[in-house]
Amino acid sequence: MENNNKGLMLMVFSFFFCSMPTFSRQNYFTTIAPNQFMQYGDTLVSAAGMYEAGFFNFGDSQRQYFGIWYKKISPRTIVWVANRNTPVHNSAAMLKLNDQGSLVILDGSKGVIWSSNSTRIVVKSVVQLLDSGNLILKDANGSQNFLWESFDYPGNTFLPGMKLKSNLVTGPYRYLTSWRSPQDPAEGECSYRIDMPGFPQLVTAKGATVLYRGGSWNGFLFSSVSWHWQVTNKVMNFTVVFNDKEFSYEYQTVNKSIIARMILDPYGNSQRFLWSDSTQIWKAISSRPADQCDDYSLCGINSNCNINEFPVCECVEGFMPKFELQWESSDWSGGCLRRTKLNCLNGDGFLKYTNMKLPDTSSSYYNKSFSLEECKTMCLKNCSCTAYANSDIRDGGSGCLLWFNNIMDMRKHPDVGQDIYIRLASSELGYIKKLFRWKDRKEKEDTNLATIFDFSTINNATNNFSDTNKLGEGGFGPVYKGLMVDGQEIAVKRLSKTSGQGSEEFKNEVKLMATLQHRNLVKLLGCSIQQDEKLLIYEFMPNRSLDYFIFDTTLSKLLDWTKRLEIIDGISRGLLYLHQDSTLRIIHRDLKTSNILLDIDMIPKISDFGLARSFMGDQAEANTNRVMGTYGYMPPEYAVHGSFSIKSDVFSFGVVVLEIISGRKNRGFSDPQHHLNLLGHAWRLWIEQRPEELLADILYDNDISSKIIRFIHVGLLCVQQKPENRPNMSSVVFMLKGENLLPKPSKPGFYAGGDDTNSVGSPSIYEASMSFLEAR
Structure with a gap:
């Protein structure tokens, strides 16, 4: 399934919000007894008024269905349809209990077009709609046993x-x-x-x-x-x-x-x-x-899909592509074959994979009482057994899962996953261990630019990474608050078994942050590496991230307009430093409100440089086959073609500006009239000369109103569809502080408006940092 289909989901799901004709109310029911019936316009309502059931049609269609919907939600959202395969084609449809105690729908000629076909017959039964949305048929004499229920027929x-x-x-x-x-x-x-x-x-x-x-x-x-x-x-x-x-x-x-x-x-x-x-x-x-790795068997047999790598498909260690040329051209359907045959009863071992989505279990064997060691022993005794794992991971793990011959549809899990043990010949295991030791040594050499902290020091500072010290979770992994022995507060990012990113992002952040120093950038204090534990240690930001404030109805009141504009100005100066004033030209590639941290004085500091790219000299743009970032903040040329530049960060900055001013998320917002995201909504208000309607519900006076409108203007200039039309950050800083006339903005990227623009559509309906639509 192509990833670009996901951008159509909003349109796909719109059909679930069915627009019904106005009902001419006839009867209102709480139950239906054998002597009662329902027709078009009658409704059956649950006790607390949560759900409603009745006949409906779609638009001007003459086909009638009996269904269930939410009573108080508009537009009407259908959750169940009785006669989904057999609509009634006239207006005389009727729902009732027949003499056998079954619930039936009759057409105009009294023919049965749908029946519950209840197998139990009682003297007196009744139909009721529960507040769970379950339509039930039960004994009217008080028995709680249902004769029939719609939940059994989803x-x-x-x-x-x-x-x-x-x-x-x-x-x-x-x-x-x-x-x-x-x-x-x-x-x-x-x-x-x-x-x-x-x-x-x-x-x-x-x-x-x-x-x-x-x-x-x-x-x-x-x-x-x-x-x-x-x-x-x-x-x-x-x-x-x-x-x-x-x-x-x-x-x-x-x-x-x-x-x-x-x-x-x-x-x-x-x-x-x-x-x-x-x-x-x-x-x-x-x-x-x-994401791409969710497509079933994308990488073929004996392979692993990792959305954080490029290409996403790789053979399991000890295996090689069955068709090398096709594999190199990104046709992975042929899968992988063993490099070395198994020796079966004498000389095989297992390689442990962590944080995995387990392979297809449709042909697996399971035993819910075996231990992991018993599972291993059983696998070694069967020459066809190729992998084993716990079936249940609670309380340290229990139960046994065995796979035979080829494994299928395994992937690196987006955040936690499970351990699985893949069977290999002993000679392959020896080679792989040497390779892993070399990679680990090389990784440590790559981090020699930063101060190295002893792992035990950080472990003690975070109280053994306790949940009470946990500040949150980012694309890198969990973040913890720590207190050093000298009283210094720190923030610790932990790349370990729960991380969705890899070693390359870790090394990238260490290299860049060790060389960057600016008032509006978070300061990296050092790092720590111990086996599979990799930590980044930062100065502690007591006021957490910007999104924590601006998208919360209560906390947002703490940021008045003066402070909001100061935060925007600070972010712009941090980006200007990255693009122009630092030793290297840095493109952040993942600027968003959750990556803007606030110190004790609410001064903004840009963080999370795992996806950043650096350039020497005058280079300011590049292309990539591995699109990474966050939809909602990514510009069209990057999301669609993989082309990024300093203007990519400018686009992201413009989104952040409009989010700060409106108090709304670009990806989470849809205006009820035109169904536009925040950028489209801001653009429509601007061209209709109503920009003040974009403002968050925070009091302001006339002295600052013109400045707020100016910031909206700059934000719209930054999110223009074509990168060449966007200003660079030095111009942005000047425009935010200046009084000069500003150029007229053109339509934003991903604007899905009416005929007055050339719509480019919206790429997706969810917000997450992505690599080929990956959730970070």
Whole structure:
């Protein structure tokens, strides 16, 4: 699946927000008894008014469906459709209980076009819509056992409390199926299900073809799910029941006031949404596939996909490409073959891979009671066994997973992942160990520009990297506060098993930051290297990052307009130093509000130089096949073509300016009238001569209003679509402080407006630092 398809997701998902005709209210139900029926215009409402059910159609279509939607959310969002494959083609449709106790939909001639086909018959039954969104049929005499429930027949929406499940004895599956098209809820080609052969795993498929694999259940999450998102945004609890009779998977929100749903679209993309009461929009919090490495078996057999490397595909150590020429031309489908044959019962060993999404488990063997050592012994006894791992990582790990012959669809995990042991001939293991020792020595030589701290010193300063000392998580990994023995406060970035980046970014940051000194740059104090632990030690910033303030409705009040403009000015001077005044010309490539730290006096300091590039002399631009940065802050020429320059940073700076002034995120914002992102919204307000409507809800007086408008003007000049039209940072600094007339801005990059512009569209709907759409 091409990454550029992800940029269409907003349009793809718009069909879920169905625009319904105005209902002419006839009857309002809380339950449906055998002597009652519902027609078009009647609605069934859950007890607390969370959900509503009734007949609906799409636009001017005459096809009628009976469905469920959120009662208080507009536009109407459909979560389930009963007769998705058999719409009624006249206005006389009716829903009722028949004499056998089944829920049925009748057409105008009283023919049954849909039925719940309830297998149990009771004397008196009743239909009810629960506040979970579950439509149920139950005994009216008070039994809590449901005769039938809509949650057992999911459509394209996965709601809290709903289960994806399989009866391991009788075999039927319950899984999501996509809609056929935006205006047709009939069962589509794509499914989201638990794959049961071998060890159970979550997959998205188109027909019989797997598109994306969410991985196997590891005791906490499915192995491909981001741990960082789940820990830092603890809004959902995931539950799996796995025994001899059943495998089921469900989630619940930690608070009943949180409205969440997951959608499978017609193309096999899945997204989780949370409803925002403040903005009255659905906010996408995760999306799959998230990057190139999520495409199933992108790299073929016996390979590893690493989104932080270029090329992304590499053979597992001890293996080589099956077709060398195709591999070099980025056709990895042929996969990899062993360099040295296994010796089977005498002379094989295992190479440990850490932080991995485990390979496809559809042909694996599992034993939930074995230890890891027992798992290894069993693998060595079978000549076809090629890898082993724990099946459950809780409490230090337990259970056994074995893979046979070729392994498929393994990748470097975006944040945590698991350990897996790959079987190799002993001669290969000896060679690999020597190679690793050489790489480790070379890495240490590359960091000799910085002060080297002893690891134990930093470990003590951070209280053994305790959670109470943790300040947050970035693309590099977790960041901790530390206190040295002399009383100096420090901030420690830790590149270890939880990091999504690699050694190259570590070395890059050490080399650059050791040579850079400026009031508006964070100061690097040193680094520490010990085996697989790599640390960067910085001066401590007590006021955390800029995004912590400006996007919080309460904390944002602490930044008045004078301070906001001072912060913008400070950032501009830090960038000017990087581009023009430092020994090397530095292009940051990942400037964003979360990478602007604030000291005790709220002075801004640019941080996170892992993706920065340096140039000698007059060089100011380059091209790359490995696009890295953060969508929402990346300019069009870089995101689309990989071309970056000092004007790339200027674009990012312009986005930051507009975010500081508006208090809104570029990627998280969509104005309700034109559905534009922040740049498009600011541009439309500017050309309509209403720029003051962009301002955050912070009081200001007339003395500063003209200056704020000037900063908006400069911000729009910085985010212009063509890099040659953007000013350089020396001009930006002058324009922010000067009184001269400014040039007229042209439309911004990624502006998706109306006919008055040439729209270039929006590349993606989620914000994360990316490498080929990678989540950092």
